[in-house]
Amino acid sequence: MIQPRPRTIPEATVARLAVYLRVLSTLADGGRSTVSSGELATAAGVNPAGLRKDLSHLGPCGVRGVGYEVDTLRDRIGRVLGVERSRPCVLVGIGNLGSALADYAGFGSRGFEFVGLFDASPARIGQRIGGQAVRPIDELEAVVTATQASIGVITTPGAVAQAVCDRLAAAGVRSILNFAPVTLATPDGVDVRKVDLSVELQVLAFLGQQRLAPAIGEPA
Amino acid sequence: MIQPRPRTIPEATVARLAVYLRVLSTLADGGRSTVSSGELATAAGVNPAGLRKDLSHLGPCGVRGVGYEVDTLRDRIGRVLGVERSRPCVLVGIGNLGSALADYAGFGSRGFEFVGLFDASPARIGQRIGGQAVRPIDELEAVVTATQASIGVITTPGAVAQAVCDRLAAAGVRSILNFAPVTLATPDGVDVRKVDLSVELQVLAFLGQQRLAPAIGEPA
DNA sequence: AACTGTGAACTTCTTCACAGCC
DNA sequence: GGCTGTGAAGAAGTTCACAGTT
Numbered sequence: 001m002i003q004p005r006p007r008t009i010p011e012a013t014v015a016r017l018a019v020y021l022r023v024l025s026t027l028a029d030g031g032r033s034t035v036s037s038g039e040l041a042t043a044a045g046v047n048p049a050g051l052r053k054d055l056s057h058l059g060p061c062g063v064r065g066v067g068y069e070v071d072t073l074r075d076r077i078g079r080v081l082g083v084e085r086s087r088p089c090v091l092v093g094i095g096n097l098g099s100a101l102a103d104y105a106g107f108g109s110r111g112f113e114f115v116g117l118f119d120a121s122p123a124r125i126g127q128r129i130g131g132q133a134v135r136p137i138d139e140l141e142a143v144v145t146a147t148q149a150s151i152g153v154i155t156t157p158g159a160v161a162q163a164v165c166d167r168l169a170a171a172g173v174r175s176i177l178n179f180a181p182v183t184l185a186t187p188d189g190v191d192v193r194k195v196d197l198s199v200e201l202q203v204l205a206f207l208g209q210q211r212l213a214p215a216i217g218e219p220a
Numbered sequence: 221m222i223q224p225r226p227r228t229i230p231e232a233t234v235a236r237l238a239v240y241l242r243v244l245s246t247l248a249d250g251g252r253s254t255v256s257s258g259e260l261a262t263a264a265g266v267n268p269a270g271l272r273k274d275l276s277h278l279g280p281c282g283v284r285g286v287g288y289e290v291d292t293l294r295d296r297i298g299r300v301l302g303v304e305r306s307r308p309c310v311l312v313g314i315g316n317l318g319s320a321l322a323d324y325a326g327f328g329s330r331g332f333e334f335v336g337l338f339d340a341s342p343a344r345i346g347q348r349i350g351g352q353a354v355r356p357i358d359e360l361e362a363v364v365t366a367t368q369a370s371i372g373v374i375t376t377p378g379a380v381a382q383a384v385c386d387r388l389a390a391a392g393v394r395s396i397l398n399f400a401p402v403t404l405a406t407p408d409g410v411d412v413r414k415v416d417l418s419v420e421l422q423v424l425a426f427l428g429q430q431r432l433a434p435a436i437g438e439p440a
Numbered sequence: 441a442a443c444t445g446t447g448a449a450c451t452t453c454t455t456c457a458c459a460g461c462c
Numbered sequence: 463g464g465c466t467g468t469g470a471a472g473a474a475g476t477t478c479a480c481a482g483t484t
Contacts, residue, residue, distance in 0.1 A: 096320030
């Protein structure tokens, strides 16, 4: 018994597919009808062979000697990533960062819909962002239940992030994107993806300095 | 001739060191004086053996049978990452996201100092954020030169990100953190690190759905 | 006894090189 | 000729298991 294709796509590949999808949309908007792996790879900032390997997870989708049809490939990747399916999300913590996310138009075209924006501060309640009123945090559970939201985004201060995370998980959210500068613990079946802005800066700075000074011993 | 230790620390390790540093600071603030790899690993969300391997890049820094001294280890990591050194940074694009970054207190304690906030919109010029006035984008080159800023952060709309990137690189910035949803091209010697919020969400959603349905074939 | 530091096994990801097809 | 799809090689990262030290 053979299995025709491993049913799981590696995480690294998924991340790049999302990037290819955006590049393809841009190309399609520009009226481009066909593209080679080399060109697409350059535009996406990756190696051409790697791009072809990524696409191989979707089954054959190009034409040898020619390249890929832009519209077809875009639709194919979109279908695999599930952009046509609407995904209700809730967002907790409506500071500058939360507002930026709630406002960002790019999510809608990828199937993400914010169905609830929550904050603890009375001053923010009722404020409208991206066509949505900010609600008090008490309503979190009710909204998650009513909307069946399975994705939660945390943009609160670190001090309350774990508590928010616990409430999201208890309410039925299965995937959490965490921007708070803390490591969250979650029950089995709930996964967290962390984006840590200060870590990104630190890595960038360190790698830059390491690249510049490959031969300097640090003074005792 | 032997080299006692490879002078480069892997990127993945650098990212985790930044996380350990934060956890250690929290422990130190709580008055904790010593900690084991197991405990620290749990708090950082990693495997204990991996943590020890990460630390091994700094040379021996624990005591066998006992653990690590919190203050010592924090200082050691801090020194390696260069948090004591002040790093001038410029930030271009002062929307919600840019404002969030300019305001974020966590950068200062890591040695990052925003020495210039720039925007193209006249409406934003002069606005004060995080103790800093927003300047017109025309002043970018002058400020980079005067402050010797080597790090630039781009939080502009995608359409202008490449142009901003070109100007930063030409002005002498060597490391760029890009939040705009485009892939940037840079000359040799300038490196870019990309944070793509919508890719993060997409990966999170996909992995969640893939985990739930490991055995579903997609209908033709 | 407890816990670190590290070689070795293992897994994952990337790159290469070329066969296969248009 | 040109470009895709993929097995094989290589690099990087992770986990294990245990020797070494206090």
